[in-house]
Structure formats: C-alpha cells, structure tokens
Amino acid sequence: MNLKPIRVIAWLVGALLVMAAATxxxxxxxxxxxxxxxxxxxxxxxxxxxxxxAPVASFVTLANVGAANDPKEYTGxxxxxxxxxxxxxxxxxxxxxxxxxxxxKVEDSVWYELRAExxxxxxxxxxxxxxxETAFEETLETANEYVVAGEYDRLMEVQGAVNTNAGxxxxxTQYIMSLPSNKLELFMATESERxxxxxxxxxxxxxxxIAEERRQGxxxxxxxxxxxxxxxxxxxxxxxxxxxxxxxxxxQNYTRDAAKAYYKKYYVPxxxxxxxxxxxxPEEVFKQAKKYWGRIPASPRPPxxxxxxxxxxxxxxxxxxxxxxxxxxxxxxxPQETHPDWPAVEALADYLGQGRTSLLYKNxxxxxxxxxxxxxxxxxxxxxxxxxxxxxxxxxxxxxxxEGEEQIxxxxxxxxxxxxxxxEVDKIKARAKANLINGLSSNLGLAIALAGYENQWGxxxxxxxxxxxxxxxxxxxxxxxxxxxxxxQNRTVAKLNTIEG
Numbered sequence: 364m365n366l367k368p369i370r371v372i373a374w375l376v377g378a379l380l381v382m383a384a385a386t387x388x389x390x391x392x393x394x395x396x397x398x399x400x401x402x403x404x405x406x407x408x409x410x411x412x413x414x415x416x417a418p419v420a421s422f423v424t425l426a427n428v429g430a431a432n433d434p435k436e437y438t439g440x441x442x443x444x445x446x447x448x449x450x451x452x453x454x455x456x457x458x459x460x461x462x463x464x465x466x467x468k469v470e471d472s473v474w475y476e477l478r479a480e481x482x483x484x485x486x487x488x489x490x491x492x493x494x495x496e497t498a499f500e501e502t503l504e505t506a507n508e509y510v511v512a513g514e515y516d517r518l519m520e521v522q523g524a525v526n527t528n529a530g531x532x533x534x535x536t537q538y539i540m541s542l543p544s545n546k547l548e549l550f551m552a553t554e555s556e557r558x559x560x561x562x563x564x565x566x567x568x569x570x571x572x573i574a575e576e577r578r579q580g581x582x583x584x585x586x587x588x589x590x591x592x593x594x595x596x597x598x599x600x601x602x603x604x605x606x607x608x609x610x611x612x613x614x615q616n617y618t619r620d621a622a623k624a625y626y627k628k629y630y631v632p633x634x635x636x637x638x639x640x641x642x643x644x645p646e647e648v649f650k651q652a653k654k655y656w657g658r659i660p661a662s663p664r665p666p667x668x669x670x671x672x673x674x675x676x677x678x679x680x681x682x683x684x685x686x687x688x689x690x691x692x693x694x695x696x697x698p699q700e701t702h703p704d705w706p707a708v709e710a711l712a713d714y715l716g717q718g719r720t721s722l723l724y725k726n727x728x729x730x731x732x733x734x735x736x737x738x739x740x741x742x743x744x745x746x747x748x749x750x751x752x753x754x755x756x757x758x759x760x761x762x763x764x765x766e767g768e769e770q771i772x773x774x775x776x777x778x779x780x781x782x783x784x785x786x787e788v789d790k791i792k793a794r795a796k797a798n799l800i801n802g803l804s805s806n807l808g809l810a811i812a813l814a815g816y817e818n819q820w821g822x823x824x825x826x827x828x829x830x831x832x833x834x835x836x837x838x839x840x841x842x843x844x845x846x847x848x849x850x851x852q853n854r855t856v857a858k859l860n861t862i863e864g
Contacts, residue, residue: 398813406662596681704844
C-alpha cells in the first residue's frame with residue numbers, strides 16, 4: 364500500500380473543505396483496499412484495517428441484537444445483557460466459582476417462588492411474601508460473598524484500555540475499547556471469554572440499577588416521556604414502539620434463565636462482528652481470533668424480525684401534561700437505512716432542522732422567536748427497519764405548541780410544492796460528506812463504521828459507496844421524498860403541554 368489510510372483520510376477531509384459544495388465523488392479505493400476480512404468456521408466475521416501511525420488499536424465487538432429483539436415480558440433484555448457482559452466470567456470476577464454458582468442456584472430458586480407469589484396480585488399471601496422477600500435478600504448476600512466486583516474493568520484499565528464502554532440500541536449492541544497494540548492477545552482472550560463463559564452474577568441487584576436508569580432517563584424526563592409516547596402511538600406492531608430500557612414491570616421480573624436463553628440465541632458467533640483498526644497485523648489478528656474466538660461453538664444465526672409495521676391510515680395525535688416547557692413533536696414513517704430513498708430522507712431532515720442555518724431554526728427561533736429550540740432527525744429509534752423522521756420545537760415563553768405546529772407544517776408543505784434550490788442541496792451534500800469523513804478520522808470511528816455497515820448492509824464495502832449515494836442526490840429527489848413520506852396520513856403528532864403547580 365503506497366498511501367497510509369490516515370493520509371487518505373486527511374486528503375479527503377482537506378478536499379472536502381476546499382470543495383465544500385462540490386458533488387463529484389471522492390476516491391476511497393486506497394482505504395477500502397487496506398481492509399482485510401476473515402470469517403471463522405463458527406461464523407464470526409473479523410474486519411481489520413491497518414494504521415501504523417501510533418502503537419494503539421481500537422476494538423469493536425458488535426452483536427446483531429438490540430431492543431427490537433427483546434421477547435415479550437422481558438423488554439429491555441438486550442440492555443440488561445449489555446450490563447451483564449461487564450460482570451465477568453468463570454475466571455474473572457469471582458473468588459470461588461463453584462461456590463458462587465451454587466449460591467446463584469439458590470438465588471434463582473427463591474426468586475422463582477417470590478415472583479410466583481407476587482404475580483398472584485391481590486390474592487398473594489402477605490405472610491408468605493414477607494418470608495420470601497427476607498429469604499431472597501439473604502441469598503443475594505450469600506452469593507455476593509464470592510463476587511470480586513469490577514475485576515474485568517480494573518484488569519483492562521491496568522493494561523492501558525481507554526474508551527471502554529458499551530451501548531445498546533434498538534438494532535444492535537456494541538462493546539468498544541482502545542488498547543496499546545501489544546495487547547492484541549489480551550483483547551482476544553478476555554473479549555472472547557466474555558461471550559464464551561459469561562456469568563450473570565449480581566443480576567438481581569443490577570435490575571435495580573436499570574430500574575433507576577429508567578426512572579431518571581424516562582419517567583422523570585418529560586421530553587423523553589413525550590418521545591416514547593409518540594413512539595408507542597406511531598408504531599402499532601413493530602417493537603420499535605417499546606423503549607430500549609424496557610417496561611418497569613418487566614425489569615423487576617427478569618429471571619436469570621430468561622437472560623441465559625437470550626444470550627444463547629443472539630450472542631452466537633454467526634451473529635457477531637469484530638472490527639479492529641490500528642497498529643496491528645491482520646495475519647496475527649486472524650491467528651489470535653482462531654485461537655480464542657474459535658473456542659465458541661457454532662450456532663445458527665437467529666432469524667431477523669418478521670413483524671412489519673402496517674401502513675398508517677390517518678394522522679394520530681397524543682398529548683402529555685407536565686410542569687415543563689411546551690414541546691411539539693411530529694413524526695413520519697420513513698424507510699430503513701438500506702432503502703434507496705434513505706439519503707433523500709436524511710437530506711430533508713438536515714435541511715429542515717439540523718444546525719443554526721436550518722430552515723426551522725431561522726424561521727422559528729431566530730426570526731419569529733416562537734421557539735427556544737427546534738430540530739429534525741431521521742432514523743429513530745433505529746434504522747435497520749422502517750423507522751421515523753422527527754421534527755420538534757420547544758416553545759419560547761409566551762408562545763404555544765400550536766404556533767410551532769403551524770409554522771413547521773407550513774415549511775413541510777413548501778418542501779412538497781417547491782424544489783429546494785440547487786445551491787442549498789449542494790450545501791446539504793457537503794455537510795453530509797463532511798460528517799461521514801469526520802466520523803472516519805479516528806481508529807474507533809472507523810472500526811464502528813466498518814462493523815455497522817457490515818451488520819446493516821451485509822457488506823462493509825457499502826461504507827465506501829456512501830459518498831456516491833450522497834453525491835447522486837438532486838432537488839427532485841428531495842421533493843419526491845417529501846411528497847411520498849411527509850404526508851398528513853403518515854404522521855403522528857405529540858404535544859407536551861404545560862400545567863401549573
């Protein structure tokens with residue numbers, strides 16, 4: 364390879380700054396050719412991009428499972444398992460694995476009894492409930508005696524790991540970190556161990572942590588409550604209608620057996636991708652992957668979701684009252700990321716409400732001053748399946764949701780009736796290209812992008828065709844997408860109305 368990937372990216376960014384409004388393509392071929400891929404016999408896909416400018420590497424483990432895959436009565440399970448992946452293994456996080464596993468079996472047994480009694484509702488035996496609750500707390504304390512809390516995190520930190528984190532979305536779960544490049548084997552050993560021999564320790568206590576996350580992030584946040592009320596109204600059938608954190612009653616009733624079943628179904632090599640970018644040798648990566656990840660038995664890739672959201676037949680409206688600033692939100696059903704119309708949908712969202720130069724910001728916030736904030740984005744809560752494009756406005760003091768609604772829908776109708784000027788479309792494309800290239804400027808950004816495109820499109824090479832899709836956009840494409848998707852029949856409206864007190 365004559366030109367290192369980092370220099371290719373620097374050249375691309377520089378070219379984009381110089382030719383901000385240009386619509387010609389950029390050559391990603393050097394970068395694309397630097398990617399190596401390998402698939403283990405058990406189905407795990409490994410992607411590697413060499414970048415030898417610094418002795419570090421970034422690692423992304425992507426599991427093709429998210430909140431949309433959560434089973435009935437166990438919503439939020441994808442998020443729960445993300446937490447569990449940091450609790451350790453049969454060798455990490457325990458002082459005596461045999462005694463700990465035995466204690467965990469007792470935990471499970473008492474929990475099933477307590478759960479069954481609670482589910483009797485008004486017919487539950489209060490005396491029996493009290494006895495079981497006491498017994499359950501005792502089993503937790505016993506099992507906890509063998510837990511070495513945070514051992515996995517401490518190990519990785521001592522070995523120089525940074526950016527160690529994970530995130531659960533509606534479509535996938537990612538585990539990320541960066542390490543000195545001489546710690547490649549450590550990563551392969553510990554990361555594969557997390558999914559070969561996970562121990563769901565402290566699971567019942569962790570439910571309380573997740574329940575608190577739900578309270579703080581959803582129940583006590585009127586904006587997020589409004590958004591998820593919108594979601595549950597916009598989607599009738601598709602699991603996008605359920606919050607990623609899950610329903611509170613489900614969180615409080617998780618069982619370890621259900622979590623194990625979820626893991627065995629979705630955390631299989633054929634449903635996972637490992638992407639590594641940095642100062643590594645692909646051949647050594649593949650050798651270590653076979654040694655460590657190859658220990659995990661092969662298992663069939665779980666089927667994709669079969670549920671299809673039916674076409675919406677009329678506008679839906681929902682309102683929420685709270686002691687908060689008024690908020691207006693409108694959502695339209697739009698296709699998934701891999702659909703040919705997706706670039707146009709993203710461009711519409713950009714033009715309408717992304718940044719201080721956007722249509723809604725200039726109109727609602729800057730000129731008419733009827734909104735304190737406004738914005739628009741596409742791909743919520745995920746974009747693997749048909750999803751939503753969102754437009755919102757937070758009313759300024761003395762102004763109402765109705766004022767924001769009137770102005771927003773007036774601008775939407777203009778998009779359907781009039782072509783966006785060509786110079787504005789060029790600016791939209793320049794911003795999209797800059798965002799894409801900036802996201803590839805770091806090892807971690809590249810690793811996330813490679814894994815994400817491999818998962819969504821089934822081919823990481825689609826990442827390097829994204830500029831072509833952006834460049835191909837025309838004003839007519841945007842108008843056609845607006846006319847097709849931004850209709851009254853296809854939209855859902857939610858309002859957060861202020862109440863006194």
